[in-house]
Amino acid sequence: MSVLRSIGFEASSNDAIRRNLDAVEPNWRWTITAHSDEDCSLKFRRQYLHTGSIVTIEHSVGIGAVARRNTARISIYFVLAGAMEISDRTARSVLSIPANHVASACESSGKRLAIEPHSSWLAFHIPEPTLRRHFEDLTGRPYVQEFVLPPIRFCEDDGLGLYRTLRQAEEDLSSVSSEERPILAKAYQQLALAKLFAKTPHNLAEELGRGSLTDAPRQLLKAEAFMRENLSNPITIDDLAVAAGCSPQALQRMFRSHRGDSPVGILCSYRLAAAHGAIKAGRMTSITDLAMSLQFSNLSRFSVLYRSAYGCSPSSALRFARDEGKMDNVESDET
Template identity: 90%
Template sequence: MSVLRSTGFEASSNDAIRRNLDAVEPTWRWTITAHSDEDCSLKFRRQYLHSSSIVTVKHSVGIGAVARRNTARVSIYFVLAGAIEIGDRATRKVLSIPANHVASACESSGKRLAIEPHSSWLAFHIPEPTLRRHFEDLTGRPYVQEFVLPPIRFCEGDGLGLYRTLRQAEEDLSSASSEERPLLAKAYQQLALAKLFAKTPHNLAEAFGRGTLSDAPRQLLKAEAFMRENLSNPITIDDLAVAAGCSPRALQRMFRSYRGDSPIGILCSYRLAAAHGAIRAGRMTSITDLAMSLQFSNPSRFSVLYKRAYGCSPSATLRFERDEGEMENSENDDLRS
């Protein structure tokens, strides 16, 4: 499948707006609030990148939506005018994004979207596995936390660079030839993710840099090296303490101080990262065998931990990687033809 061109629509009635939104974003159930069709308009445009997309919307009506299902998609909203509220039924929290601010939300079943009338906004939608994979490639370390970008101003400071990159991507891709589009789409996605990692939120790169190898105690580094060398073998806290040359209690304190987790928690992260790498590379016979080989004796528990770490199940990641591979092969064929 080749990289898609942009899509969009303009509508000027309640029914037309809802019908078009249902068509372009079917994972949400949409509602429109307008007193009459006389003051009813919405412009929607989507520009496709490699596996992500940029959406720009401007509307006079109020918009509400409820997510029908989990999509494993992270959405980063830049609000230019008006305001957006995103409610999470599970946590009972509401994220409010006022004008001139940017924030992120991970789409999941039951989430509610409420957008004021006379709003305009830009959204960068990207599959969570793609975001995690890119951050891991940049750092060489497992990225297992949930990505959260709280509301910050983007008209100046760190968020502005990402916003400008997305706007430039829209402009360049709209005028690109069919031969140029695959390369440009992939390059702009990588650039957007690099800017997101380096600058937003509050310099994620600096947070990853804390507790680097050169700063951590020698005993902790020895324990981590022992973990990496024995991912397929049973390991206890006593084994790690012997490898590190200190007591189990001292090792626990060091890991809490420098890694923010217990030694066994970090070992689990290493094993999940190894499983993630094996799935991405296709180095596996079955997910159950992979889990057992990495000392996860309960495949169901492995799937739960994996989904918690990477945002989707092992089988969903495998399907995603296969789809990505097919897209890469198709783009290469297009470039050769």
């Protein structure tokens, strides 16, 4: 996979700032709150990683933006000066990130940004599927609960290691050769994700600790890898035991000891996570077809399990996703 080089621009008028932001971040509808072009400036730089990117912005004007559609992208915002506010109309919540703090937000339709004049910030953008895969590879546990990093100070406390890694990645990738760049970009992304999971107080920390791969037996890890590769196929405990290279009874004991659940329970969590991802991304035609494709033969049972994991029924989640899709189409027509 080829890795793009960095891009950047500097602009010194309202129109130029808005035009350039529209070009580099087209999923956001940008507004500039400056009343004139006097003292109007913005510097933008993006450094591409393997699948993610690092963005640094410094601006004298106030900036607002509304997300046009869901992108399944998680953004980790480090606010260096000024302040940022992220409003979520769906959750009816407002996330405020003051200077010297870091927090995460998922880029979803209708989400609003409001950033004070004379602000500077760094954003680590990572696709949620990449975050999900890294978490599952790191822990061997299904990514059922979505990642949330609440606002914390990063200059002296948790989060400083991640910030330093991203800054070092910017510096190294700006001067590396085109031959070395893909390898270094992938390595920095893996390191940044490791620092994100291991060194920041996010909501998955407990799961991360319980799912440490360093303590998990090799047979258990083989069984979990087999699960992830065969979510749409029928799987029995005997199939898992064969893949793991041990007896079914030994495998049951390993899962109870290291995962706090049975192999079947962990497999169910992986399938629920896959269903949730498909619903959010719109990769499905009906709840029944989705459930059957993931080996949930009892639709009522699937709904109960899904609601327990995600707080709403799969039909409600699908209806919301389709409503957002209709709103995206209306907004696209208007623009």
